[in-house]
Amino acid sequence: METLVHKGPGHMRKTIPVVVIAALTLAGCATIRNSRANPANWFGRSYSAPVNTTAGTANPLIPERLLSSKKEVVDRRDPVARIDTLDIEKVPGGAIIRVSATAAYQGSFQVGLVPQSVDGPVDGVAQYTLKAYLPVTRGGLLPVGTDASRKVVAATRLSDIELSGVSKIEVVGGQNALSKTR
Known part of the structure; x- marks a missing residue:
């Protein structure tokens, strides 16, 4: 047989604010997901772009004059x-x-x-x-x-x-x- 224990009137007063704060925090997650405060949004979204696959193209990150000024290094030892x-x-x-x-x-x-x-x-x-x-x-x-x-x-x-x-x-x-x- 179960015994019901009365916890007093203060127990309910503590539980309700905790439940309300938890609900508001959980609801706020949806707005943070799209906000600037989220570090995952700092660099924007990534997008797919087509790749140029033509033969003989140079790396676009390396300047052309750097590639053209390459000279053969002669070992004088x-x-x-x-x-x-x-x-x-x-x-x-x-x-x-x-x-x-x-x-x-x-x-x-x-x-x-x-x-x-x-x-x-x-x-x-x-x-x-x-x-x-x-x-x-x-x-x-x-x-x-x-x-x-x-x-x-x-x-x-x-x-x-x-x-x-x-x-x-x-x-x-x-x-x-x-x-x-x-």
Whole structure:
């Protein structure tokens, strides 16, 4: 058997304002949806537009003069004299090619592996040239020093996608070349 408990006259006075406020808040949601106070309306609605699919069109976001003034960048670095070691280390998502070499002169800088082919591997061979800038001296004589003082190291990372058609990696220097096959 249920027992009815009388909560008193104040209970009803608290419930009615809560219900009225909740109803007004819920009704106000419809007006906020279309108002400027809603962040979703700040940039307006999106509309579909046809896409120009003609062949050879340039990206409209890039200015034409930027495209027309492209010049081929010439790498003025010289090949490093002798390639000493070639290591290929597998890493997640690809491999790191690490080369140590002996430069012809002390102070060679900005050493880097430069791909021979811009289009990727040729006949399964990814060929690189190890290049560096020679030091600038006032008298024109370049310091030679010991082999240890002329050591340089360079590395580059290749992704699995770049390695997909590669069966041999070759690094060329001024006097020799080293290669590794997969």
